[in-house]
Amino acid sequence: xxxxxxxxxxxxxxxxxxxxxxxxxxxxxxxxxxxxxxxxxxxxxxxxxxxxxxxxxxxxxxxxxxxxxxxxxxxxxxxxxxxxxxxxxxxxxxxxxxxxxxxxxxxxxxxxxxxxxxxxxxxxxxxxxxxxxxxxxxxxxxxxxxxxxxxxxxxxxxxxxxxxxxxxxxxxxxxxxxxxxxxxxxxxxxxxxxxxxxxxxxxxxxxxxxxxxxxxxxxxxxxxxxxxxxxxxxxxxxxxxxxxxxxxxxxxxxxxxxxxxxxxxxxxxxxxxxxxxxxxxxxxxxxxxxxxxxxxxxxxxxxxxxxxxxxxxxxxxxxxxxxxxxxxxxxxxxxxxxxxxxxxxxxxxxxxxxxxxxxxxxxxxxxxxxxxxxxxxxxxx
Amino acid sequence: xxxxxxxxxxxxxxxxxxxxxxxxxxxxxxxxxxxxxxxxxxxxxxxxxxxxxxxxxxxxxxxxxxxxxxxxxxxxxxxxxxxxxxxxxxxxxxxxxxxxxxxxxxxxxxxxxxxxxxxxxxxxxxxxxxxxxxxxxxxxxxxxxxxxxxxxxxxxxxxxxxxxxxxxxxxxxxxxxxxxxxxxxxxxxxxxxxxxxxxxxxxxxxxxxxxxxxxxxxxxxxxxxxxxxxxxxxxxxxxxxxxxxxxxxxxxxxxxxxxxxxxxxxxxxxxxxxxxxxxxxxxxxxxxxxxxxxxxxxxxxxxxxxxxxxxxxxxxxxxxxxxxxxxxxxxxxxxxxxxxxxxxxxxxxxxxxxxxxxxxxxxxxxxxxxxxxxxxxxxxxxxxxxxxxxxxxxxxxxxxxxxxxxxxxxxxxxxxxxxxxxxxxxxxxxxxxxxxxxxxxxxxxxxxxxxxxxxxxxxxxxxxxxxxxxxxxxxxxxxxxxxxxxxxxxxxxxxxxxxxxxxxxxxxxxxxxxxxxx
Numbered sequence: 001x002x003x004x005x006x007x008x009x010x011x012x013x014x015x016x017x018x019x020x021x022x023x024x025x026x027x028x029x030x031x032x033x034x035x036x037x038x039x040x041x042x043x044x045x046x047x048x049x050x051x052x053x054x055x056x057x058x059x060x061x062x063x064x065x066x067x068x069x070x071x072x073x074x075x076x077x078x079x080x081x082x083x084x085x086x087x088x089x090x091x092x093x094x095x096x097x098x099x100x101x102x103x104x105x106x107x108x109x110x111x112x113x114x115x116x117x118x119x120x121x122x123x124x125x126x127x128x129x130x131x132x133x134x135x136x137x138x139x140x141x142x143x144x145x146x147x148x149x150x151x152x153x154x155x156x157x158x159x160x161x162x163x164x165x166x167x168x169x170x171x172x173x174x175x176x177x178x179x180x181x182x183x184x185x186x187x188x189x190x191x192x193x194x195x196x197x198x199x200x201x202x203x204x205x206x207x208x209x210x211x212x213x214x215x216x217x218x219x220x221x222x223x224x225x226x227x228x229x230x231x232x233x234x235x236x237x238x239x240x241x242x243x244x245x246x247x248x249x250x251x252x253x254x255x256x257x258x259x260x261x262x263x264x265x266x267x268x269x270x271x272x273x274x275x276x277x278x279x280x281x282x283x284x285x286x287x288x289x290x291x292x293x294x295x296x297x298x299x300x301x302x303x304x305x306x307x308x309x310x311x312x313x314x315x316x317x318x319x320x321x322x323x324x325x326x327x328x329x330x331x332x333x334x335x336x337x338x339x340x341x342x343x344x345x346x347x348x349x350x351x352x353x354x355x356x357x358x359x360x361x362x363x364x365x366x367x368x369x370x371x372x373x374x375x376x377x378x379x380x381x
Numbered sequence: 382x383x384x385x386x387x388x389x390x391x392x393x394x395x396x397x398x399x400x401x402x403x404x405x406x407x408x409x410x411x412x413x414x415x416x417x418x419x420x421x422x423x424x425x426x427x428x429x430x431x432x433x434x435x436x437x438x439x440x441x442x443x444x445x446x447x448x449x450x451x452x453x454x455x456x457x458x459x460x461x462x463x464x465x466x467x468x469x470x471x472x473x474x475x476x477x478x479x480x481x482x483x484x485x486x487x488x489x490x491x492x493x494x495x496x497x498x499x500x501x502x503x504x505x506x507x508x509x510x511x512x513x514x515x516x517x518x519x520x521x522x523x524x525x526x527x528x529x530x531x532x533x534x535x536x537x538x539x540x541x542x543x544x545x546x547x548x549x550x551x552x553x554x555x556x557x558x559x560x561x562x563x564x565x566x567x568x569x570x571x572x573x574x575x576x577x578x579x580x581x582x583x584x585x586x587x588x589x590x591x592x593x594x595x596x597x598x599x600x601x602x603x604x605x606x607x608x609x610x611x612x613x614x615x616x617x618x619x620x621x622x623x624x625x626x627x628x629x630x631x632x633x634x635x636x637x638x639x640x641x642x643x644x645x646x647x648x649x650x651x652x653x654x655x656x657x658x659x660x661x662x663x664x665x666x667x668x669x670x671x672x673x674x675x676x677x678x679x680x681x682x683x684x685x686x687x688x689x690x691x692x693x694x695x696x697x698x699x700x701x702x703x704x705x706x707x708x709x710x711x712x713x714x715x716x717x718x719x720x721x722x723x724x725x726x727x728x729x730x731x732x733x734x735x736x737x738x739x740x741x742x743x744x745x746x747x748x749x750x751x752x753x754x755x756x757x758x759x760x761x762x763x764x765x766x767x768x769x770x771x772x773x774x775x776x777x778x779x780x781x782x783x784x785x786x787x788x789x790x791x792x793x794x795x796x797x798x799x800x801x802x803x804x805x806x807x808x809x810x811x812x813x814x815x816x817x818x819x820x821x822x823x824x825x826x827x828x829x830x831x832x833x834x835x836x837x838x839x840x841x842x843x844x845x846x847x848x849x850x851x852x853x854x855x856x857x858x859x860x861x862x863x864x865x866x867x868x869x870x871x872x873x874x875x876x877x878x879x880x881x882x883x884x885x886x887x888x889x890x891x892x893x894x895x896x897x898x899x
Contacts, residue, residue, distance in 0.1 A: 058492055288435055292434075299423050303449055
């Protein structure tokens with residue numbers, strides 16, 4: 001008899017657990033030219049961008065209130081391609097097709113003649129079209145920028161910056177209002193609009209209450225980083241900080257790594273946030289991978305066996321040289337990691353002074369003791 | 382189960398009940414593919430998406446490898462749903478599955494943007510002389526809808542909805558009465574349940590009823606359904622041409638206008654505007670909360686506007702009016718007869734003031750509601766969505782404190798043990814639930830419902846007379862994993878499974894234990 005009543009309760013809870021809340025997907029595309037140049041035989045960034053757009057459409061198709069954001073991280077800096085606060089997505093846009101790189105859908109020639117040519121098919125579902133158009137346009141702009149400044153020698157990865165931008169945006173979306181209108185407007189705008197509302201409404205309590213009631217919708221989020229960068233020049237400390245922030249927000253970081261090498265920091269990022277890390281050797285037909293392995297929504301994540309590699313390289317990087325360390329020194333106060341002993345005798349992070357004796361001991365090179373001759377008696381002299 | 386799930390269930394049920402040929406025809410419209418996809422459970426969505434760009438059929442056994450064992454039941458449910466919609470096809474041996482080819486083609490086109498251009502409605506390219514803005518559409522929609530609801534609760538001095546709406550209400554069993562005169566109509570038990578649902582669910586209830594009627598009128602259900610789904614993907618505030626619609630769809634326009642789903646200036650006008658009611662048709666749970674709230678807000682605003690024309694615009698996000706205390710006392714800051722009538726269904730109302738009503742939730746009042754066929758979940762859901770902003774604010778504060786507390790204690794484990802992460806992550810998600818209503822009240826309402834149904838009946842089959850313990854164990858394990866097991870007795874080697882699960886368990890038994898069965 002007990003079994004029967006127990007049954008009823010457990011069943012109802014499993015149904016509850018699997019409801020699908022709207023979710024936010026932030027795609028970070030690392031467009032640093034060096035990495036893409038290296039794999040030019042396998043895939044061009046244009047092809048990849050197309051696949052990513054289809055992937056984002058797929059995400060939007062899951063649920064009417066699903067949201068996407070797209071960040072490009074280039075050596076020039078990171079930039080939100082969608083949503084862009086300076087753009088009004090509502091107007092019917094008749095944009096000139098951007099000459100040069102031609103990444104639109106093959107069908108664009110077949111459009112109705114009364115519209116100026118756009119990058120994507122006009123008949124496309126509106127939610128998709130708005131996102132795709134914006135991303136393609138901005139991406140072309142980015143490429144132009146990069147092409148202009150290609151001589152610049154100082155090419156550092158800005159992935160960590162892009163990641164913090166993504167997290168900041170996610171945080172805003174999770175706590176701020178996501179009314180139906182923000183499918184087109186951005187959260188960047190919504191702060192101002194909330195303030196405007198507050199101004200209109202009669203009392204302060206109203207605006208506070210409004211903000212509270214809005215944040216009740218439970219939104220989930222995840223981040224996908226696509227990178228072909230093989231150099232390990234990602235800044236360790238900002239990445240680690242981002243990882244902890246993501247953990248706190250329960251945001252998973254998924255990584256699609258192209259190129260030839262694994263990136264240990266990105267591996268750690270996905271591992272610590274319950275994300276997926278895949279090193280894609282052959283990026284042709286990447287859409288298949290994107291729509292299967294990387295399509296695990298936060299709502300079903302607890303039930304799916306993630307297609308991720310468990311061999312994670314937990315290497316940390318040295319605070320002084322910035323290179324990754326296999327065996328090194330650790331400050332006993334703040335756990336700061338060093339590959340060499342600092343010349344100042346102070347910890348570079350917390351400035352606590354190390355014990356001279358220990359430093360002397362550590363910096364003493366290995367000493368080869370002279371072998372003492374053994375007496376014929378077998379006793380040392 | 383929340384009411385949005387309920388509406389999903391009814392729409393899905395209807396779709397599953399369609400004959401296969403009709404379903405196949407439906408999948409020819411990309412907008413319909415998208416909408417049907419959105420109505421599926423999350424796991425099914427995942428399956429479809431991973432098969433969409435995969436040219437090879439998928440081995441059925443591989444699907445098992447994707448999911449953790451605890452999700453067996455979800456997997457089973459999803460596959461069942463997909464099969465009944467004929468979205469997936471099995472090959473002869475039953476080992477491989479693939480997507481319905483038409484669906485696959487059209488859904489792919491929809492995602493890549495290579496479908497024909499009018500799949501999501503034809504925008505009017507010329508400008509409208511009598512241009513209407515979104516605000517106008519919202520008031521239009523809410524007025525129409527409000528009229529229907531007010532008519533149902535029998536508010537005096539409201540206009541009578543059109544005859545097509547009346548016949549719909551009657552055939553749907555929401556209202557009943559002798560004759561055709563609208564005065565004789567009385568609201569039924571299902572009508573009361575209907576009132577408790579949110580707007581989206583209500584519209585779907587009416588639309589499904591409408592679909593049933595159209596079959597009697599020999600209208601093509603595929604055409605009708607396609608149009609409904611296309612409506613859901615249109616853009617608010619834009620006008621669309623009538624000329625691209627089929628004859629059936631044009632005749633539908635007039636009816637949809639009566640429900641406030643579309644706006645057309647005159648019957649002969651060449652363009653129509655979808656309203657917010659229409660564009661949010663295929664959105665679900667959380668998405669629907671906002672528009673329906675906005676709508677209710679508009680409803681209230683228009684009501685207030687009618688009584689005191691000088692009333693300023695309604696303050697944003699202030700749609701909730703109900704406060705519940707832990708001592709089961711309820712205060713509602715409302716003077717809308719509609720809301721008071723609904724509250725009266727499950728609250729013992731005691732006093733009424735110009736801008737508020739007071740009442741008490743008692744065992745008797747809840748029981749009355751339950752006898753009327755209203756479920757405890759519906760009551761709780763209603764109270765939650767209509768809770769006063771102050772209650773939500775308090776609940777939010779409490780939740781924030783709790784999260785803060787938990788994370789500050791969890792953060793230590795974060796770096797070290799990645800394996801435990803998955804469990805702790807979703808465990809704490811479940812822990813941190815926003816409790817808008819006092820938990821005591823919620824629990825008590827649920828308990829009052831449990832009082833009523835002490836006996837539950839299940840249709841199913843009993844398995845007994847096993848040859849040995851091992852045979853029993855294999856089948857028992859399988860049944861409990863797929864979630865079809867209802868009762869078992871290990872000592873007597875008997876167990877009982879649901880009706881739906883019987884064939885599954887029997888098949889499994891035949892495969893696994895050929896020697897004993899054969």
